[in-house]
Amino acid sequence: MSNTNHHESLVSTQWVADHLADPDTRVAEVVWGEGAAWGVAAYRSGHIPGAAAWDFAAELQDPARNAIVDQAGLEALLSRSGVAPTTTVVVYSGLSNLLATFAFWLLKVYGHRDVRLLDGDRGKWLAEGRPLSGETPAFAPTRYLAQSYNERLRAHRDDVLRAIGQPGVLLVDARSPQMFSGADQAGAARGGHIPGAINLAARRETHADGSFRAWRTPTVREDGTFLPVAELQALCRGLGIGPERAIITYCVRGGLSTHAWFVLTQLLGYPDVREYERSWVEWGNQEDTPIAQ
16 A cells, blocks of 8 residues: 555645746645744744745634634635635645644635645655745735635534434544543533544644643644555544544634544545534533533
């Protein structure tokens, strides 16, 4: 079995290096916050040459609504990033590419045709000693207009409530076992999981002092690249996650769950997978949502 996944939506570091001068390709690093290894400071210290910086919390989400950015907001972001509807957009991030998979999913929600994810996160590009730039690129602005809107990729609170106990729908919790059990409340008022959910368990990695370092999902190797398809299939089948049922993924606020969504839809070809974007930030802070522990 080859150790390489061959999917159009997933590209290697070499593919990106080969397309850095391609005017029809736009690379974007998704950042979050200022000082962290996946924040704006890391981008400024060195990023893939020509990559735009997209802020996960401020530009891809609407903090006031605890929801994804609206269509006008996304169109404005893509316009100032020099993206046209025909542009190939390649996204990557630190934090095990969790921010990048959210961006990938968001662009698919708003109908962008050609979106790709760098296989292996920011760390793989750095580990390979590939070129970096500290300059913030300037792009000739476009007037981007979203081509379509795909609500079928999104799940909302009421969709999840209706899914509980339904044999044709599977809930996949992409958080850590500690969050799944409720031992870690993930910053919410209540801890636990949505009744009936299966845990596609991520591992929370820490520094020597116990502070958070990164998430590690069971679907990737140590270098951040995805497992071969056969191994992904075996992993998911072993947990009872198959394409026969509709699936809703969730986590804390969209990173881990869009990573799971990417694996299921883009690598394994599951036909009906939605992402509960507000996830535990919403579910765990409401008094009337059922919780299991």
